[in-house]
Amino acid sequence: MKAEFDGRWNELGREAMKEVKQWRLAHPKASLDEIEQALDEQLGRLRARMLEDLAHASESTHLERQNAEWPRCPQCNEELISRGQQVRELETNHHQRLRLDRSYATCPRCGVGLFPPG
Numbered sequence: 001m002k003a004e005f006d007g008r009w010n011e012l013g014r015e016a017m018k019e020v021k022q023w024r025l026a027h028p029k030a031s032l033d034e035i036e037q038a039l040d041e042q043l044g045r046l047r048a049r050m051l052e053d054l055a056h057a058s059e060s061t062h063l064e065r066q067n068a069e070w071p072r073c074p075q076c077n078e079e080l081i082s083r084g085q086q087v088r089e090l091e092t093n094h095h096q097r098l099r100l101d102r103s104y105a106t107c108p109r110c111g112v113g114l115f116p117p118g
Contacts, residue, residue, distance in 0.1 A: 005053055012049055016042040044094030052098045073107035073114070080105035080114060088115050 023038045024030070030038070070079050086104040091097055102115045 012046050016046045044096050048092050048096035055100050073112050075112045076110045078107050078109040
């Protein structure tokens with residue numbers, strides 16, 4: 001896993017640095033705020049990819065039986081029903097979109113849907 005992350009992240013980091021350099025050359029009179037915004041945009045993309053990769057590598061991406069019992073609803077304590085794998089889309093603090101594949105379950109009693117954390 002480490003080698004896989006290293007290669008992908010190094011490439012993304014190099015691309016982010018290249019984009020920032022090109023942006024700066026194209027905007028030689030940019031203010032500090034503009035430079036910060038351009039830098040944050042590029043680093044936000046790198047950060048989002050790293051976050052997505054780390055989340056997918058987490059063992060908690062799947063709901064599993066615990067002590068021979070399926071997880072229970074946090075609202076009413078009913079045993080949840082698995083709905084298989086689904087994609088969950090989130091937005092990072094830097095306004096980047098993440099797509100996470102997760103187990104999904106619902107409560108047959110109250111209808112609450114649950115993606116595992118992590």
